[in-house]
Amino acid sequence: MFKARAEGADCMITCGGIQSNHARAAAVLCRRVGWHPVLILGGTDPGAGYQGNLLLDKLLDAEIRWVDDHDLFHNSGALIAETAEAMRKKGYTPYVMPMGGTDTVGLNGYIAAGLEIREQEKQMHTSFDAVFCAVGTGGTLGGLILFKELIDWKVRLYGVNVMLDAKYFRERIDSLVRDYIAEHRLTLPHHTDLIQMVDGFVGPGYAKTTPEGVELIKRIARLEGIFLDPVYTGKAFQGMIKMIEDGGFAQKSNILFLHTGGIFGLFAQAEDLFPGVKPSK
The missing domain is CATH 3.40.50.1100 (Rossmann fold)
Structure with missing residues (x-):
């Protein structure tokens, strides 16, 4: 959080499975500090009948981008980088967090x-x-x-x-x-x-x-x-x-x-x- 604020972030991008605990927690954090949450989730939009973490993601009005499960688990870095560039073009200053928040900071x-x-x-x-x-x-x-x-x-x-x-x-x-x-x-x-x-x-x-x-x-x-x-x-x-x-x-x-x-x-x-x-x- 300190690092993200130091970078002037107003948006956080992360990824996970359709029922990712990490993605939901990241979206909650974003809303508590006034940021825009962007979640890259593996799978397809069920369209209705949202349940579990996905229901909470929707309640938080997180921006959800759906990708193939295989791509998510094998190309998450590239997917996050592409999404970050797209958000910059929209005027956001994104902070990117890897899947599960797993890096040397996490x-x-x-x-x-x-x-x-x-x-x-x-x-x-x-x-x-x-x-x-x-x-x-x-x-x-x-x-x-x-x-x-x-x-x-x-x-x-x-x-x-x-x-x-x-x-x-x-x-x-x-x-x-x-x-x-x-x-x-x-x-x-x-x-x-x-x-x-x-x-x-x-x-x-x-x-x-x-x-x-x-x-x-x-x-x-x-x-x-x-x-x-x-x-x-x-x-x-x-x-x-x-x-x-x-x-x-x-x-x-x-x-x-x-x-x-x-x-x-x-x-x-x-x-x-x-x-x-x-x-x-």
């Missing part, structure tokens, strides 16, 4: 989150053996890894990829961390083996779930009153449970699951959660 958010976790450990007189999170663009895990390296935090960090594969995210996160270290001129040893990915829970693809994923979401809601979503946290929780069941941790290990939101997107998945049940009018 990593600071989860470095700060790591600090908050450490402070809570002290307040609770405990320590965590492991932390699990969902990985959709790599910023969450990347920031936590940087924090771990900065203070030599004695915890194991695991990311569960919700799309693509573990190899892709190991390379992406490694590049992000190295860029951050170089940009800030840190004399910090970076160990690639700290990037521990848990693969195998993508299911049919991004924002698509499985019957096992649906049952887990229902079970956690009934047992704990905690809502997971099929896009991010549901897959990450599934990966964590499987690793525990497979004996990946000693008994009485203290494991933290980092819930990164997604409840609004849950409303768009009603048909997957309860097939055949039509919403009441």
Whole structure:
């Protein structure tokens, strides 16, 4: 935000999937500071029946540009650059934010989150053996890894990829961390083996779930009153449970699951959660 204001921005451009939590949060931020939000979303305009984050995007009157999913995930940088140029021609001064807010600036958010976790450990007189999170663009895990390296935090960090594969995210996160270290001129040893990915829970693809994923979401809601979503946290929780069941941790290990939101997107998945049940009018 400081950087965007320093550049005199009056418009923010970012991108994500049709139910992107990040895109919705960016649009909210824009409206709170009086900027024009522009969202590049993967998919096609449903035309009616807006649900979840997309409904909120529409309530915020965000300018939405629809693109093919494949183009979004493989050419997001070029799409954002093209949109920024178009907005400049309209008289705006755009600030561009990458998908998921994941760049060397965005990593600071989860470095700060790591600090908050450490402070809570002290307040609770405990320590965590492991932390699990969902990985959709790599910023969450990347920031936590940087924090771990900065203070030599004695915890194991695991990311569960919700799309693509573990190899892709190991390379992406490694590049992000190295860029951050170089940009800030840190004399910090970076160990690639700290990037521990848990693969195998993508299911049919991004924002698509499985019957096992649906049952887990229902079970956690009934047992704990905690809502997971099929896009991010549901897959990450599934990966964590499987690793525990497979004996990946000693008994009485203290494991933290980092819930990164997604409840609004849950409303768009009603048909997957309860097939055949039509919403009441």
